[in-house]
Amino acid sequence: MSIEAKTEFKPKIVAFCCNWCSYAGADLAGSSRLGYPADVKIIRVPCSCRVNPMFILRAFEKGADGVILCGCHPGDCHYSTGNYYARRRMTLLFSMLDYLGVEQGRTRVEWVSAAEGMKFSATMNEFVEKIYSLGENVRLGDLRCRN
Amino acid sequence: MQELVNHAKELLTSGSVARVLGWKTGDLPYNPEPAYFDSAEALEEFVYNGFCGANLSKYMIEASKLEGKTLIFLKPCDTYSFNQLLKEHRIDRDKAWIVGVGCHGKLDAEQIRCQGIKGIEAVTEAGAQLQIQTFYGDRTIDYSSALLERCHVCKGKEHQIYDELIGESEETNDEERFSQVAGIEQLNPEEKFAFFQKELSKCIRCNACRNVCPACSCRKCVFDSNKFDSAQKANVDSFEEKMFHIIRAFHVAGRCTDCGECSRVCPQGIPLHLFNRKFIKDIDELYGEFKAGEDAEAKGPLTDFTFDDAEPGIVAERG
Numbered sequence: 252m253s254i255e256a257k258t259e260f261k262p263k264i265v266a267f268c269c270n271w272c273s274y275a276g277a278d279l280a281g282s283s284r285l286g287y288p289a290d291v292k293i294i295r296v297p298c299s300c301r302v303n304p305m306f307i308l309r310a311f312e313k314g315a316d317g318v319i320l321c322g323c324h325p326g327d328c329h330y331s332t333g334n335y336y337a338r339r340r341m342t343l344l345f346s347m348l349d350y351l352g353v354e355q356g357r358t359r360v361e362w363v364s365a366a367e368g369m370k371f372s373a374t375m376n377e378f379v380e381k382i383y384s385l386g387e388n389v390r391l392g393d394l395r396c397r398n
Numbered sequence: 399m400q401e402l403v404n405h406a407k408e409l410l411t412s413g414s415v416a417r418v419l420g421w422k423t424g425d426l427p428y429n430p431e432p433a434y435f436d437s438a439e440a441l442e443e444f445v446y447n448g449f450c451g452a453n454l455s456k457y458m459i460e461a462s463k464l465e466g467k468t469l470i471f472l473k474p475c476d477t478y479s480f481n482q483l484l485k486e487h488r489i490d491r492d493k494a495w496i497v498g499v500g501c502h503g504k505l506d507a508e509q510i511r512c513q514g515i516k517g518i519e520a521v522t523e524a525g526a527q528l529q530i531q532t533f534y535g536d537r538t539i540d541y542s543s544a545l546l547e548r549c550h551v552c553k554g555k556e557h558q559i560y561d562e563l564i565g566e567s568e569e570t571n572d573e574e575r576f577s578q579v580a581g582i583e584q585l586n587p588e589e590k591f592a593f594f595q596k597e598l599s600k601c602i603r604c605n606a607c608r609n610v611c612p613a614c615s616c617r618k619c620v621f622d623s624n625k626f627d628s629a630q631k632a633n634v635d636s637f638e639e640k641m642f643h644i645i646r647a648f649h650v651a652g653r654c655t656d657c658g659e660c661s662r663v664c665p666q667g668i669p670l671h672l673f674n675r676k677f678i679k680d681i682d683e684l685y686g687e688f689k690a691g692e693d694a695e696a697k698g699p700l701t702d703f704t705f706d707d708a709e710p711g712i713v714a715e716r717g
Contacts, residue, residue, distance in 0.1 A: 308641045335703035345713040352591030360710040
């Protein structure tokens, strides 16, 4: 008799949510009893603009398989313009990751307002599914590409 | 070159500048090094030749803290870095007397070695030719065949900022600036990753690219350890260590003038400019053409925004 090791893939997903919109959106999803996978770990940040591109890289380095950034819709930022800056930064970062050969699906930005519990839950479900299809993140552990 | 020395001597002796920032002969014929000269006698060591690729703008940060004016020699492409530093308030314009020097493209000793030339004793520039004396006899090669990578994508012969100009410049642009980047973009993810794996695994983390970069001028750097004394220079922790290249490139995104110093100094020959140039290409495509250092006023692309910027999802759409 042998015991087969379970090798089922459980993704680790980090979601950076802005305090004013997306975190409240996640709250609404919870209180409306809309489900989203437990693989998503939410980190609350004061504003999407607080997310230094290095946060995303660090999440990957620590073993995340996907990272999603949620913030207020452009124009609705609590601090007026934070998410506009975040948008430029993330676009450049994602483009760079793509350039290095990291799958595009692992990173995502989604604008979720406090009233969009439904959207939050749908986005997370969709994102987790995508990460399931991509499998484990092996490339971003070490960008110097050493083993 | 003699013209530069004479002019520098003149300004030094008249007292209008306190020191000269230039290049002096190194220990090998092909590695002149940046140097300060504070007397007319010291200027005997001054050299300006095809190997003076070093961008002196960054030395102006320290020179700005010193008493009196500094005469600084800048090539056309160095003036972009100078402007960028000026914009970031890292250097003092009033402390600098900029002499724009002519440039016909700078040489890369590695390119000479690539042509099978070993044991270089002396290099003489003769127009479009390069006469090289070696232990094994004399060789003559084309000047253009030994240019630095950055000179093939020369930014132009115009100095962006100067007090006076000495010498003629010539554009050496003979390649499409973004062709290398575009070539990599065409590859599939596996090929891209394999390419960067091959290049980046050569890195020995010597920090030369950071130290030479005119855009990397923070007093405290994320790559320095916060430990005491000599341990300060050690790498901070595994994260900064592993993600070094992308962090470095991101920290200078929107401020990088594409001066190519990082690739020039890399002892392992890693094409670091490919990272910086990718950011420049993206910025140009998505937010309108932007040349860092073209003037000392314009807002940088990452400290600015418009209401209808592209969404990050565009990366996937572009394919």
